[in-house]
Amino acid sequence: MFKLEVLIILIIALIVDLIISDPDWIPHPVVLIGGLISTLEKYLLKNEDSPQRAKIKGAILVVIVLGLSYYLSYLVVVLSGQLNNYFALMLKIFLLSLTLALKGLIDAGQEVYSALKASDLKLAREKVNQIVGRDCSQSSKQEVIRAVLETLAENTSDGILAPAFYYLIGGLPLAVTYKAVNTMDSMLGYKNDRYLNFGFTAARTDDFFNYIPARLTAILMSAAAFLLHYDFRGALKTVFNDAQKHPSPNAGYPEAAAAGALSLRFGGINYYHGQKSFRAYIGQQNKKFELADILKLNMLIYFTVGLFFISAAAIFVLI
Incomplete structure (x- = not known):
């Protein structure tokens, strides 16, 4: 009964x-966690630190942030x-x-879709730059869609299934702790x-926490592709x-499932801070990127999340 x-x-x-x-009227936990990380970084990291000393200080930051995130959320409960x-x-x-970030994720994709549908490539570039780490200010329509x-x-894994997974195994404190892990990696994992x-340490901690959710997302996304009559075999392959x-070590799994399901090829040339970088290709490019692919992926995300809940319910019934 408790599990249900x-x-x-x-x-x-x-x-x-x-x-x-x-909602705008309440400070988001990620914002609060980000403020804590920035404050600790300011007091811990010094230009004269040796590589080993910097690693130790980074590890101290991780312990403090994770400890406070878990303890304070536990205290609230x-x-x-x-x-x-x-x-x-x-x-x-x-x-x-x-x-959880299902609505935010879908809305972010929808904003890019709407801008491209209105033939406003400049706005689409601005919107996509808000949700990716690369620079898309000069990207073509095809690259914006990619x-x-x-x-x-x-982010189907990072923003939805991973926090849900950690809530199911450790309650709200562990879900909040996961968000802290994810925030540390996004701020320090460069x-x-x-x-x-x-x-x-922040980057390695993020790798550890995302290991299971990323692979679980890939499995569920492949199953969702089957239900939607997308390329199920391509997703698995x-x-x-x-x-x-x-x-x-983790992001490639949900990306590979999505690329295969949509019969697309991810990866290629990206730009970071003005520097050109090549990312290995994932998937086979059976067709060009199309605007409708954004809507198809949105539907794939909804079905993936639905399968997660169905699977969780089945597990709870069985055990």
């Missing part, structure tokens, strides 16, 4: 996310429960909804002079053949 209640709370939280997403059980339940659902597809696929050593070609 946990799943029901997660489903309600997802519905809340779909209705209100991230306990204290709210002591005040009123119904209040505690509503607060838990609301906070959990803030760790960029948004790649980030939508990757391979440049400043963060190569200081961000080392691309996951097995190309997922490990991605520079990230």
